[in-house]
Amino acid sequence: MVPKSVEIRIHDAMIALTAAEKRAARALLGNYPMLGFAPVAEFSNAAGTSPATVLRFVSRLGFASYPQFQRALRDELEERTKSPLQRSHEVPARDPDHFLDRFFDQTIENLRNSVGGIPLSEFEAACARIAEQRTACHLVGGRFTDAIARYMEAHLRLVRPGIRRLDGRPATRQDQLLDIKAGDTVLFFDVRRYDTDLYETAEALAARRAFPILITDEWISPLSRYAKIVLPCRISVERVWDANTVLFALAEAIIARATELAWSTASRRIGDIEQN
Amino acid sequence: MVPKSVEIRIHDAMIALTAAEKRAARALLGNYPMLGFAPVAEFSNAAGTSPATVLRFVSRLGFASYPQFQRALRDELEERTKSPLQRSHEVPARDPDHFLDRFFDQTIENLRNSVGGIPLSEFEAACARIAEQRTACHLVGGRFTDAIARYMEAHLRLVRPGIRRLDGRPATRQDQLLDIKAGDTVLFFDVRRYDTDLYETAEALAARRAFPILITDEWISPLSRYAKIVLPCRISVERVWDANTVLFALAEAIIARATELAWSTASRRIGDIEQN
DNA sequence: TCAATACTGAAACGTATGGTTCAGAATGCG
DNA sequence: CGCATTCTGAACCATACGTTTCAGTATTGA
Numbered sequence: 001m002v003p004k005s006v007e008i009r010i011h012d013a014m015i016a017l018t019a020a021e022k023r024a025a026r027a028l029l030g031n032y033p034m035l036g037f038a039p040v041a042e043f044s045n046a047a048g049t050s051p052a053t054v055l056r057f058v059s060r061l062g063f064a065s066y067p068q069f070q071r072a073l074r075d076e077l078e079e080r081t082k083s084p085l086q087r088s089h090e091v092p093a094r095d096p097d098h099f100l101d102r103f104f105d106q107t108i109e110n111l112r113n114s115v116g117g118i119p120l121s122e123f124e125a126a127c128a129r130i131a132e133q134r135t136a137c138h139l140v141g142g143r144f145t146d147a148i149a150r151y152m153e154a155h156l157r158l159v160r161p162g163i164r165r166l167d168g169r170p171a172t173r174q175d176q177l178l179d180i181k182a183g184d185t186v187l188f189f190d191v192r193r194y195d196t197d198l199y200e201t202a203e204a205l206a207a208r209r210a211f212p213i214l215i216t217d218e219w220i221s222p223l224s225r226y227a228k229i230v231l232p233c234r235i236s237v238e239r240v241w242d243a244n245t246v247l248f249a250l251a252e253a254i255i256a257r258a259t260e261l262a263w264s265t266a267s268r269r270i271g272d273i274e275q276n
Numbered sequence: 277m278v279p280k281s282v283e284i285r286i287h288d289a290m291i292a293l294t295a296a297e298k299r300a301a302r303a304l305l306g307n308y309p310m311l312g313f314a315p316v317a318e319f320s321n322a323a324g325t326s327p328a329t330v331l332r333f334v335s336r337l338g339f340a341s342y343p344q345f346q347r348a349l350r351d352e353l354e355e356r357t358k359s360p361l362q363r364s365h366e367v368p369a370r371d372p373d374h375f376l377d378r379f380f381d382q383t384i385e386n387l388r389n390s391v392g393g394i395p396l397s398e399f400e401a402a403c404a405r406i407a408e409q410r411t412a413c414h415l416v417g418g419r420f421t422d423a424i425a426r427y428m429e430a431h432l433r434l435v436r437p438g439i440r441r442l443d444g445r446p447a448t449r450q451d452q453l454l455d456i457k458a459g460d461t462v463l464f465f466d467v468r469r470y471d472t473d474l475y476e477t478a479e480a481l482a483a484r485r486a487f488p489i490l491i492t493d494e495w496i497s498p499l500s501r502y503a504k505i506v507l508p509c510r511i512s513v514e515r516v517w518d519a520n521t522v523l524f525a526l527a528e529a530i531i532a533r534a535t536e537l538a539w540s541t542a543s544r545r546i547g548d549i550e551q552n
Numbered sequence: 553t554c555a556a557t558a559c560t561g562a563a564a565c566g567t568a569t570g571g572t573t574c575a576g577a578a579t580g581c582g
Numbered sequence: 583c584g585c586a587t588t589c590t591g592a593a594c595c596a597t598a599c600g601t602t603t604c605a606g607t608a609t610t611g612a
Contacts, residue, residue: 007392015397018589019504019578026506029393030496034350037313039343040570048501050591055571066570067315067598074310099536100399103529104391108384115380123376147427151520154420243532244427248524253379256519260375294559316600326561331601342600343568559608569599578589 006072007032009061017060020049024057036073040066107245110234114246117218117232126213126229127254129185131261135211136162137185142198144244145189148251152187155255159266166201173201182209190214190221191235192242202226215247282348283308285337293336296325300333312349316342383521386510390522393494393508402489402505403530405461407537411487412438413461418474420520421465424527428463431531435542442477449477458485466490466497467511468518478502491523 004012010025017025027047028035035043044051055066063069130137137156141149153165166176180186186205190198199222205212206226214227217235224230233246259266280288286301293301303323304311311319320327331342339345406413413432417425429441442452456462462481466474475498481488482502490503493511500506509522535542 011395011397014395015401020590022506023500026496026500026508030494030508031354034354037346037350039568041568044591051570052572052591053589056590070313074313078307078310098396099533100394100396100529101391103532104387104525107525107528108387111380111384111387115377118376120374120376144427144430147423147430150426151420151423154423243525243528245521245525245528249380249383249519249521252383252519252521253376256379257375296560315598317598320561327600328561328602329559332560553612555610555612557608557610560606562605563603565600565602567600568597570595570597572595573593575592576590578587580585580587582583582585 005076006036006061006069013060017057020053021057021060023047023049024054033073033077036070107243110236110243110246111249113234114232114250117234118250122229122231123253123257126187126231127257127261129211129213129229130156130187130254131160131258132185133160133162133262133265135183135185136164136179136181137187138180138210139163139165139187139189140198140201141165141189142191142195143193145191145247148189148244148248149187151248152251152255156258158270159255159259159262160269173197177201177204177208180205180208180210184210185213186210187213188215188221188223188227189247190223191217191244191247192219194221194223198223215250217242281352282312282337282345289336289338293333296329297333297336299323299325300330309349309353312346383519386512386519386522387525389510390508390526393510394526398505398507399529399533402463402507403533403537405487405489405505406432406463406530407436407534408461409436409438409538409541411459411461412440412455412457413463414456414486415439415441415463415465416474416477417441417465418467418471419469421467421523424465424520424524425463427524428527428531432534434546435531435535435538436545449473453477453480453484456481456484456486460486462486462488464488464490464497464499464503465492465523466499467493467520467523468495470497470499474499491526493518493523 007029010029014022014025024043024047027043035046038046040051040054044054047054058066058069061069063072137160139149139153139156141147149165153163156163164176164179166173188198188202202212202223203226212223212227213229213231214221214223215231215233216224218232220230220232231250233250235242235244235246283305286305290298290301300319300323303319311322314322316327316330320330323330334342334345337345339348413436415425415429415432417423425441429439432439440452440455442449464474464478478488478499479502488499488503489505489507490497490499491507491509492500494508496506496508507526509526511518511520511522
């Protein structure tokens with residue numbers, strides 16, 4: 001029988017490990033396999049536990065001694081670097097049908113497909129617009145996507161002044177609309193089970209000559225009617241759930257790109273804040 | 277000055293090495309860097325020379341001792357595996373250098389790597405715990421991750437009763453702690469620039485016998501000390517930004533799985549809500 | 553061919569490292 | 583709440599490991 005990979009051994013054993021031993025396991029997985037080449041004392045230090053526990057951990061993995069464990073790591077590493085595809089940090093093959101793996105695979109698939117559906121020029125234009133500081137920038141999300149709007153708000157506030165997030169409640173929204181000026185950028189998140197309230201909001205904004213950008217799903221929110229820029233994402237997962245991870249990823253990409261574009265001011269603001 | 281790679285040092289030194297030392301050098305280059313992790317005796321054996329020669333060889337490379345040489349190898353390996361390499365299996369991208377594509381590629385890579393680092397048993401245990409309705413479930417996020425906590429809150433509220441999100445401000449947090457009972461689940465999000473406030477919170481919770489679950493980054497928040505379950509994610513993007521998309525994806529996976537597990541009640545609750 | 557020099561590995565040494573024990577702390581159960 | 587059990591790390595021990603020494607061997611130049 002081929003000896004099992006150390007990584008797999010850890011996963012298998014994980015459930016039976018004690019608290020301190022788990023810390024050791026995590027530390028090792030955290031920078032695998034390098035930490036295993038360190039002396040026990042350093043390992044235990046990095047894991048925040050005692051050398052004794054590390055030794056127990058190693059023995060639970062089925063190794064007779066620490067050196068033997070290290071040798072296994074070395075052999076494994078050798079095996080890996082010799083194999084045709086340099087699969088330096090590949091997923092250890094385990095049950096490919098497990099929920100988590102399937103879910104992540106699907107998410108990855110969505111990300112892939114989404115990239116293709118987003119025109120680069122649109123993406124660039126959106127980022128440029130958001131980095132543009134002469135006009136204010138407003139963020140609006142729906143029931144679930146509001147969280148994404150908040151995330152973006154928290155980041156963009158570091159980058160530039162004039163960031164606002166519109167509150168979710170339709171009642172207060174009317175008031176907030178008053179602050180939006182002609183030329184202001186408004187970034188909408190709207191996905192399936194499209195929010196009908198938003199529809200009115202968008203209409204009002206169009207009348208005010210704002211610049212609406214829409215991030216939506218593959219079925220495209222009716223808001224697109226009013227949007228100057230539309231960025232569609234693939235969100236369905238196995239036809240059961242809709243997953244907003246792709247929206248989130250896109251939000252992060254926009255944040256990152258806008259930060260680049262507005263770097264001259266962003267760096268100053270960030271610097272100021274870090275000092276406190 | 278940045279320390280030179282060991283490999284380069286060897287090449288530089290090669291010309292000045294003696295015959296037996298060259299054998300050592302070749303052996304090391306021959307299966308680099310694994311042989312360097314072996315004890316001196318084994319190294320010398322593999323190189324067909326004596327331990328003394330290996331030591332001399334190492335010292336010629338400019339290292340003060342064999343352990344120091346090994347540490348350099350480890351650091352180097354670490355550096356290498358952390359860099360954004362291995363993008364062989366990818367979308368036939370149009371402009372592969374464009375920001376958006378690169379960003380998504382990196383995110384995909386992070387998702388891939390993250391799956392490997394999360395033990396299924398831990399993931400399952402966390403979901404089961406969150407689906408468990410006899411105890412309350414509290415969510416806590418940091419500066420940016422608070423948005424993710426909110427997202428999760430919005431979903432889990434549909435699934436089961438007893439969901440609460442702790443407010444970010446340390447002042448109000450004290451009051452909120454009072455509501456947490458022994459056995460309650462507390463889900464923390466904590467990534468780099470770890471929130472020191474959270475640390476105290478976690479300590480207090482541990483004293484109250486709550487059940488802390490931690491979602492963190494590859495460097496593992498110090499909170500892990502108190503956590504019963506730790507789910508680490510890969511978040512670094514090209515060493516410049518940290519991206520929380522993976523955290524978000526994990527949050528969604530947990531939501532989805534917990535929904536499955538608690539389906540009997542979840543379906544009823546969702547049905548009730550949809551009717552309105 | 554011989555002498556001077558450099559190289560090499562066997563053996564001896566001291567230390568840092570892995571391993572073990574045990575008392576105290578934490579945990580879980582009745 | 584208190585007992586039994588398990589877990590944990592401090593202190594200790596044995597030894598394997600890196601290191602040094604030194605005598606023997608090869609190499610080079612005269």
